[in-house]
Amino acid sequence: MSIPKFDNLEITTFPSGVCEIAFNRPKVLNAFSAELYKNWLDALTWASTSKLVKVVVLTGRGRFFSSGKALERPDFSPEGIAKSTARRQTVKSLVDQLIEFPKLLIAAVNGPAYGFAVTHLALCDVVYTVPHATFTTPFMKLGFSAEGCSSYLFPMIMGRSRANEMLLMGRTFSAQEAIESNLVSRSYPAENFRQTILGLAEDAAKFSADALATTKKLSRDPERDLLLRVNAEETIRLNERQNSKDSIETVIRFAEEAERKRAEKAAKKQQSKL
Secondary structure, eight states: OOOOOOSSEEEEEOTTSEEEEEEOOGGGTTOBOHHHHHHHHHHHHHHHHOTTOSEEEEEESSSOSBOOBOOOOOOOSHHHHHHHHHHHHHHHHHHHHHHHOOSEEEEEEOSOEETHHHHGGGGSSEEEEOTTOEEEOOHHHHTOOOOTTHHHHHHHHHOHHHHHHHHTTOOOEEHHHHHHTTSSOEEOOSTTHHHHHHHHHHHHHTSOHHHHHHHHHHHHHHHHHHHHHHHHHHHHHHHHHHTSHHHHHHHHHHHHHHHHHHHHHHHHHHHHHO
């Protein structure tokens, strides 16, 4: 099967069996659009069975790993509701794919991460970061609820108190705090970060693919069904929250503020040309 190509993702494969999947929307800080979620799901589905791939590295292009879900004004037209429903199903399927992914999955956090860009890290096998990265889940500010199995995995990985600081209080964690909380394995200097992580992936790709897959399966099997159930329940609750009055009003305010800032930026840029 040929290597798929996407507008929002950049896929790079190496002869060793390492495959880099990079979020490639740097102008909007790699915000997750509906199309990007779908591209990501399709890329992982391809990588899970491709004979070209032994190890996957997830990263971002530009300054950010990802600013999280792209916030837009809610669209209550029949077409808008249908699109929103389809996007939520895509995200659920993406989380299921992360849970079921059979190969070594390494996250290389190259900059700030928000929302789902943070929560999905708990489903990766190894997470590395640059020292200046930050980790934020602003779900309470938006009237949302936990996603990506974080309601279960974060307390288990980080401890209940630190997990609740992040999920319930919206506290931003530094790279060092994320390491101390066991969400991240370790940090590497920003200079040559990509090359460093790809080198580590290359080393892992030298191992037996069957041995990697067997050991990962053994470690994931005890909680696989539980994680799938957690994802299904989180999806239901998040759908309820995103359709709630308080969440809709909050998202509209955020969208209006973002539109105002973009307009001011565009006006300043235009004025500078005069």
